[in-house]
Amino acid sequence: MSKGYYLYCIIDSVDDASLGPIGIEESSVITISNNNISAVVHPVESGVKIENSQESLKWVAAHQSVVEEAWKRYKTILPFAFGTIIRGDENKLRIWMERENDRLVKKMFNVRDKAEYGVQIFWCPSRCIEKVVNSKNDLMELKKKSEGESTGTAYMYKKRYEKALKDEMEHKATELFRVFFKQIKQCVSNITVEKIKRLEGDKQMLLNVSCLSDAEQVKKLGDLLEDIGQCEDHTVRFTGPWPPYSFVGI
Amino acid sequence: MKIDLEGENLKGSLVGLVIAIVEILHETLEHQALRRMEGKSLNDEQIERLGNSLLKLKETIEELKEEQGICEAVGSLRKQLDGLVDSSIWLKKEEV
Numbered sequence: 391m392s393k394g395y396y397l398y399c400i401i402d403s404v405d406d407a408s409l410g411p412i413g414i415e416e417s418s419v420i421t422i423s424n425n426n427i428s429a430v431v432h433p434v435e436s437g438v439k440i441e442n443s444q445e446s447l448k449w450v451a452a453h454q455s456v457v458e459e460a461w462k463r464y465k466t467i468l469p470f471a472f473g474t475i476i477r478g479d480e481n482k483l484r485i486w487m488e489r490e491n492d493r494l495v496k497k498m499f500n501v502r503d504k505a506e507y508g509v510q511i512f513w514c515p516s517r518c519i520e521k522v523v524n525s526k527n528d529l530m531e532l533k534k535k536s537e538g539e540s541t542g543t544a545y546m547y548k549k550r551y552e553k554a555l556k557d558e559m560e561h562k563a564t565e566l567f568r569v570f571f572k573q574i575k576q577c578v579s580n581i582t583v584e585k586i587k588r589l590e591g592d593k594q595m596l597l598n599v600s601c602l603s604d605a606e607q608v609k610k611l612g613d614l615l616e617d618i619g620q621c622e623d624h625t626v627r628f629t630g631p632w633p634p635y636s637f638v639g640i
Numbered sequence: 641m642k643i644d645l646e647g648e649n650l651k652g653s654l655v656g657l658v659i660a661i662v663e664i665l666h667e668t669l670e671h672q673a674l675r676r677m678e679g680k681s682l683n684d685e686q687i688e689r690l691g692n693s694l695l696k697l698k699e700t701i702e703e704l705k706e707e708q709g710i711c712e713a714v715g716s717l718r719k720q721l722d723g724l725v726d727s728s729i730w731l732k733k734e735e736v
Contacts, residue, residue, distance in 0.1 A: 540688060541688075541691070541692060541695065542687065542688040542689060542690065542691030542692035542693075542695065543684070543687050543688045543691050544691070545691040545692070545694065545695040546673065546674070546677055546687050546690065546691040546694075549670060549674055549694075550674055550677065550678070553674060
């Protein structure tokens with residue numbers, strides 16, 4: 391059996407402390423320091439073996455809760471992905487921290503005094519159809535022909551209208567994404583694009599991003615999102631603050 | 641990925657599969673017809689004739705689905721076939 395340390399995060403202070411039995415399966419979480427940083431860990435006797443999905447969810451939640459506790463306590467942290475284990479004894483952990491020190495300190499500098507926020511913007515395409523059709527002459531013409539021609543021709547124009555409308559709505563969604571993304575990017579330190587999720591019903595996700603912001607930037611971001619949300623065509627979901635999970639890249 | 645055909649109702653499932661394939665053929669024909677129409681390679685009479693044929697085929701497909709009570713089954717098969725196509729494209733991209 392190989393001994394090791396399950397790593398939750400790295401903090402930018404020197405502190406050999408105990409955070410109590412708050413880890414995965416109530417493991418006692420401690421901090422081990424080296425040079426100017428410390429690792430938030432719990433000792434493990436072997437690799438993490440997940441028996442079932444329910445257990446894995448519990449463990450992921452425990453992992454996140456330790457990261458959040460460390461974040462509250464130490465302010466600047468580098469969260470590590472679920473399941474990160476540094477193999478070997480305490481000395482090996484310190485050697486790893488020493489070797490990675492420059493890289494970790496540089497990353498920590500980038501997230502200092504900042505938090506992660508989630509921004510999702512939604513729209514209901516069906517509510518915008520009329521506006522889109524009225525703004526495009528070719529669409530209006532196709533619509534008119536799909537209603538007024540003889541059966542076979544009307545059917546063909548109806549299909550052309552549906553296809554053109556679908557293309558136009560996709561173009562509009564791309565354009566809205568581009569505009570919102572640019573506006574949000576100007577307010578924050580860093581931004582990453584997350585996967586657009588498919589939703590049931592008419593509501594569609596236009597944009598899903600994670601933003602890294604300090605206190606001043608988050609105020610600007612909040613004001614911008616309030617403006618975007620005031621338009622009846624869009625709804626905004628603004629979440630956070632979170633530890634900077636998406637901006638660590640480890 | 642595999643396509644599920646229910647063992648207990650093989651006949652109904654096969655009809656569903658055939659209808660799903662006919663639906664895809666219909667959509668392909670329709671797509672081709674629209675491209676030709678947009679490319680102005682069809683005259684008014686040809687557009688009317690094609691439109692009528694495609695409309696009748698669509699109505700017949702819908703009637704068959706209603707008669708056989710397989711609307712949901714066809715929808716589900718179409719989703720599975722879409723998934724099959726998506727994963728094939730993904731595999732092809734991986735190869736490239």
